[in-house]
Amino acid sequence: MINYLSSLPAACTQGIIWGIMAIGVYITYKILDIADLTVDGSICTGAAVCAMMVINGQPMWLALIASVIAGMLTGLVTGIFHTFMGIPAILSGILTQLILWSVNLKIMGAANQSLSATKYNLLISRLNLDRSIIILQLLAIALIIVLYWFFGTEFGSSVRSTGANLNMSRAQGINTSFTKIIGLVISNGIVALSGALLAQYQGNADINMGKGAIVIGLAAVIIGEALFGWLCRNNFALKLIVVVLGGIVYYIVYTTVIYIGLDADLLKMLSALLVALFLAVPYWKGKYFSGVKNVEKRALKQEKKAAKKAARKNKKEVA
Amino acid sequence: MLELKDVRKTFNPGTINAKKALQGVDLHLNAGDFVTIIGGNGAGKSTVMNAIAGLWPIDSGTIKINGKDVAGLPEHKRAKYLGRVFQDPMMGTAATMEIQENLAIAARRGNHRTLRWGISSKEKKMFREMLAVLGLGLEDRMTAKVGLLSGGQRQALTLLMATLKEPKLLLLDEHTAALDPKTAAKVLELTDNIISEKKLTAMMVTHNMRDAIAHGNRLIMMHEGRIIFDVSGEEKKALTVDALLEKFSQSSGQEFSNDRALLS
Ligand SMILES: Nc1ncnc2c1ncn2[C@@H]1O[C@H](COP(=O)(O)OP(=O)(O)O)[C@@H](O)[C@H]1O
Numbered sequence: 034m035i036n037y038l039s040s041l042p043a044a045c046t047q048g049i050i051w052g053i054m055a056i057g058v059y060i061t062y063k064i065l066d067i068a069d070l071t072v073d074g075s076i077c078t079g080a081a082v083c084a085m086m087v088i089n090g091q092p093m094w095l096a097l098i099a100s101v102i103a104g105m106l107t108g109l110v111t112g113i114f115h116t117f118m119g120i121p122a123i124l125s126g127i128l129t130q131l132i133l134w135s136v137n138l139k140i141m142g143a144a145n146q147s148l149s150a151t152k153y154n155l156l157i158s159r160l161n162l163d164r165s166i167i168i169l170q171l172l173a174i175a176l177i178i179v180l181y182w183f184f185g186t187e188f189g190s191s192v193r194s195t196g197a198n199l200n201m202s203r204a205q206g207i208n209t210s211f212t213k214i215i216g217l218v219i220s221n222g223i224v225a226l227s228g229a230l231l232a233q234y235q236g237n238a239d240i241n242m243g244k245g246a247i248v249i250g251l252a253a254v255i256i257g258e259a260l261f262g263w264l265c266r267n268n269f270a271l272k273l274i275v276v277v278l279g280g281i282v283y284y285i286v287y288t289t290v291i292y293i294g295l296d297a298d299l300l301k302m303l304s305a306l307l308v309a310l311f312l313a314v315p316y317w318k319g320k321y322f323s324g325v326k327n328v329e330k331r332a333l334k335q336e337k338k339a340a341k342k343a344a345r346k347n348k349k350e351v352a
Numbered sequence: 353m354l355e356l357k358d359v360r361k362t363f364n365p366g367t368i369n370a371k372k373a374l375q376g377v378d379l380h381l382n383a384g385d386f387v388t389i390i391g392g393n394g395a396g397k398s399t400v401m402n403a404i405a406g407l408w409p410i411d412s413g414t415i416k417i418n419g420k421d422v423a424g425l426p427e428h429k430r431a432k433y434l435g436r437v438f439q440d441p442m443m444g445t446a447a448t449m450e451i452q453e454n455l456a457i458a459a460r461r462g463n464h465r466t467l468r469w470g471i472s473s474k475e476k477k478m479f480r481e482m483l484a485v486l487g488l489g490l491e492d493r494m495t496a497k498v499g500l501l502s503g504g505q506r507q508a509l510t511l512l513m514a515t516l517k518e519p520k521l522l523l524l525d526e527h528t529a530a531l532d533p534k535t536a537a538k539v540l541e542l543t544d545n546i547i548s549e550k551k552l553t554a555m556m557v558t559h560n561m562r563d564a565i566a567h568g569n570r571l572i573m574m575h576e577g578r579i580i581f582d583v584s585g586e587e588k589k590a591l592t593v594d595a596l597l598e599k600f601s602q603s604s605g606q607e608f609s610n611d612r613a614l615l616s
Pocket residue numbers: 363364371372373391392393394395396397398399400
């Protein structure tokens with residue numbers, strides 16, 4: 034038991050790193066309504082760039098910025114495949130992912146590069162969890178503040194509306210190819226940042242580290258929404274915080290499951306099945322319970338409420 | 353104002369599904385014209401609207417708005433000149449965004465979208481007043497998601513969004529067809545009010561012949577990708593549904609067929 038409890042800080046640290054990654058997934062999956070598989074590759078790109086820069090004696094801040102820019106470029110590639118070349122989003126992501134397999138190997142010069150905290154001056158490490166957790170929290174908060182600002186701006190709103198209604202967005206003069214590309218660029222920049230953090234945390238960058246990342250990201254988004262969605266009240270910043278919480282819960286469950294003695298090899302399968310199940314829920318809802326009726330019912334209720342409010346207001350004014 | 357010259361469009365050319373949707377459409381609208389458009393199913397009414405809006409490039413012909421040739425511009429660039437309302441109430445608004453957010457996006461149609469905050473408090477006040485005019489109680493629900501609104505409310509909102517930034521041309525494609533008769537009448541009345549208040553140039557497709565006669569200053573009838581009948585002024589005012597049907601069979605040699613057309 035003590036063993037288990039002592040492993041929880043590590044779970045939280047990893048959870049925040051994957052929570053940051055899941056924010057990237059949230060931007061494409063929830064805001065743009067695109068399932069972007071680039072992330073399986075771009076998380077490793079971020080790790081590879083960061084590791085190589087640090088190994089070659091570059092300062093940490095420069096390594097992180099370079100990682101983010103490299104990640105943004107991967108999003109740009111997928112965005113161009115999807116918009117300019119008309120390739121379906123899923124396939125575009127898969128193509129970039131494959132490109133990145135080669136690119137990441139070239140960046141690292143090997144399938145694995147060790148990034149030991151004893152040898153280099155790292156920002157975070159599994160060897161110093163207390164410090165790591167604080168730094169990661171600050172990073173996550175700063176990221177959420179920046180995103181909250183961006184998606185509230187005129188341009189950020191047009192990115193959101195692109196995902197919400199492509200037709201309406203074009204009719205309102207929004208260049209939806211451009212907004213989609215920008216969304217993919219931002220998302221993969223964030224994912225690469227999480228990759229750079231992950232490499233430092235685990236002490237190496239590995240060509241396989243992104244395998245199934247999209248599923249973990251989706252799981253974090255879904256778990257967060259299912260457990261803490263009621264907290265959000267339509268506030269965008271809270272929604273992003275909930276995504277990070279989803280990442281933390283994911284890793285606590287992960288740690289618990291391993292502690293109980295479940296075969297760690299099965300975890301990816303279980304994550305995928307969990308995500309599949311949650312993705313099915315809205316479909317089943319639409320199929321077996323008429324969603325339209327619910328919406329209409331809600332609309333009617335709201336109308337009645339508004340009418341009552343107006344009546345009350347009138348009364349007040351008369352009185 | 354609007355000038356279409358010999359506009360042609362074939363869908364799926366060179367295949368067995370080839371469809372000559374527009375076969376040389378000529379149309380000249382003066383500023384302030386309010387044209388109603390009728391025609392059978394598949395006559396090309398929506399296709400004309402989509403050609404003007406630029407959903408795809410036309411095969412040949414010219415499209416000029418205020419003297420400017422727009423045929424080469426992509427859809428989002430033409431949006432600067434156009435306000436559009438669609439048949440499907442879901443199409444014109446973003447369901448997962450707030451009423452005021454939808455309006456704020458529409459208020460920037462044709463503008464460069466900057467990194468300034470997406471909605472100002474001055475705008476919120478203006479939106480509230482505009483919504484109050486609709487008389488649907490939406491002014492007290494500005495932060496509600498549009499997905500919670502009924503079809504009629506969404507169409508009224510789309511109409512507001514289409515005209516918030518005054519368009520050179522307002523395109524209405526059967527925008528009341530999906531609504532119940534009472535709501536449809538209300539949205540149509542609203543349409544009339546906005547068009548006459550702002551003195552807009554507008555094109556309105558409708559399947560209801562009486563509406564087509566009662567509204568606007570000009571009426572055109574389409575058949576097989578062409579304009580076969582075009583009346584305005586006193587002549588249009590004097591039209592009856594029977595006269596229109598007669599005109600149709602004369603020009604096309606066929607019976608008028610539109611499964612949704614209201615003939616009486
Ligand atoms: N995007 C498209 N692709 C292929 N065919 C189309 C497309 N849009 C319209 N059509 C075809 O063009 C013809 C005219 O359609 P439309 O303009 O929608 O008719 P309506 O007058 O009823 O609005 C129809 O035969 C329709 O099937």
